[in-house]
Amino acid sequence: MKEMFTVQEKDMETLAQKVVHLLYTRETSKAKVVLLDGDLGSGKTTFTKELASLIGVDKDIVNSPTFILKKEYDAEHAVFKKLIHIDAYRFNTPQEGRVLRIEDDLGESDTIVAIEWPTKMKYIKPDLEIFFTIVDDDTREVTLSYEDLYKDIKYEEK
Numbered sequence: 001m002k003e004m005f006t007v008q009e010k011d012m013e014t015l016a017q018k019v020v021h022l023l024y025t026r027e028t029s030k031a032k033v034v035l036l037d038g039d040l041g042s043g044k045t046t047f048t049k050e051l052a053s054l055i056g057v058d059k060d061i062v063n064s065p066t067f068i069l070k071k072e073y074d075a076e077h078a079v080f081k082k083l084i085h086i087d088a089y090r091f092n093t094p095q096e097g098r099v100l101r102i103e104d105d106l107g108e109s110d111t112i113v114a115i116e117w118p119t120k121m122k123y124i125k126p127d128l129e130i131f132f133t134i135v136d137d138d139t140r141e142v143t144l145s146y147e148d149l150y151k152d153i154k155y156e157e158k
């Protein structure tokens with residue numbers, strides 16, 4: 001499914017709400033992976049701050065992890081207890097991303113993994129992809145792309 005929104009910065013919270021809700025309804029035993037793609041300044045970190053805030057992480061401590069590559073925050077949310085924020089900008093090949101060793105993180109169902117510059121970590125399977133495009137100084141076009149999040153629910157036959 002693809003959904004497109006034209007947003008101002010103040011709308012980012014609503015968008016993050018929608019994303020948290022979608023991830024919340026996702027029935028998997030794995031971490032929920034959100035890929036954030038788009039040019040520099042298109043809003044990937046701004047979005048991540050709003051998402052962080054919604055799951056109980058102080059958004060003022062969330063910033064672009066460009067130099068640190070990976071940051072972890074404890075969350076306070078009914079379902080999500082941890083946010084991992086990755087910025088893969090500095091990697092040259094998808095293989096370099098493997099140094100982050102996020103395999104263990106990906107096994108934790110109470111974790112959201114948000115990845116900026118995901119083309120550098122292509123081997124990770126996302127639950128949801130977000131594409132940000134700059135329209136003008138204040139406006140961004142945002143496309144959410146995800147499969148039907150309920151598809152993994154197995155109904156037991158009686």
Ligand SMILES: Nc1ncnc2c1ncn2[C@@H]1O[C@H](COP(=O)(O)OP(=O)(O)O)[C@@H](O)[C@H]1O
Pocket residue numbers: 007008009010012038039040041042043044045046047064116132137138139140
């Ligand atoms: N509609 C909007 N959505 C998100 N950010 C916006 C918007 N309009 C202006 N901005 C500004 O654009 C910049 C986006 O930066 P940032 O989120 O760090 O981008 P990225 O992480 O994609 O490089 C911020 O300075 C923010 O204030």
Ligand SMILES: [Mg+2]
Pocket residue numbers: 044045064116
């Ligand atoms: Mg950023």
